[in-house]
Amino acid sequence: MENLKIFDDIEDVEDVEERETFEIKDLAGCDWCFEKLKAIKKQKDEFIEYADEQIKRYENFKEERIKKAEDDEAYFKGLIQIYTDKRLAEDKNFKLKTVEGTASYGKVQKKWNYDEDLLLKDLEDKHLDEYIKIKKSVDKSKLKKSLKVAGDSVVDENGEIIEGIKITEYRNFNVKY
Numbered sequence: 001m002e003n004l005k006i007f008d009d010i011e012d013v014e015d016v017e018e019r020e021t022f023e024i025k026d027l028a029g030c031d032w033c034f035e036k037l038k039a040i041k042k043q044k045d046e047f048i049e050y051a052d053e054q055i056k057r058y059e060n061f062k063e064e065r066i067k068k069a070e071d072d073e074a075y076f077k078g079l080i081q082i083y084t085d086k087r088l089a090e091d092k093n094f095k096l097k098t099v100e101g102t103a104s105y106g107k108v109q110k111k112w113n114y115d116e117d118l119l120l121k122d123l124e125d126k127h128l129d130e131y132i133k134i135k136k137s138v139d140k141s142k143l144k145k146s147l148k149v150a151g152d153s154v155v156d157e158n159g160e161i162i163e164g165i166k167i168t169e170y171r172n173f174n175v176k177y
Helices: 006-012 027-090 116-125 140-146
Strands: 148-150 153-155
Touching: none
Parallel strands: none
Antiparallel strands: 148 153
């Protein structure tokens, strides 16, 4: 990675406002700009590769540390749970309280597990439509095929303006090197 002199190059580049205006006067000037663009792209790609490698190293380090901490946490919570379960067998209202912390089981709760497809079909069969959401959206491709552009608006076959659509023109500028 060419000594990653990117940092030096970035610092050496002056702000855009401070640069002298350069005007391309011939094809050689265009070629010079394309060469500069290629060099900048190469530096940028090298820096991205280097930064990605460093980020990956730190992410791996972080994941290892977090995994170890979570394993340790689960181990100690497990020890406390075993102790609490033993005490609960003796006293059903037991709640562990110490200076360092507390542990207890919450109330038994009901968790609703949904089979969306089966539930939706059953609600439809039983005509329980108030429990069914219907999301409306515009079919834009069909809309574009059937309407016409008139200036910056869109009109239907009767010439009536369709509200909610404004037409803007744009053109992309592409540079390939």
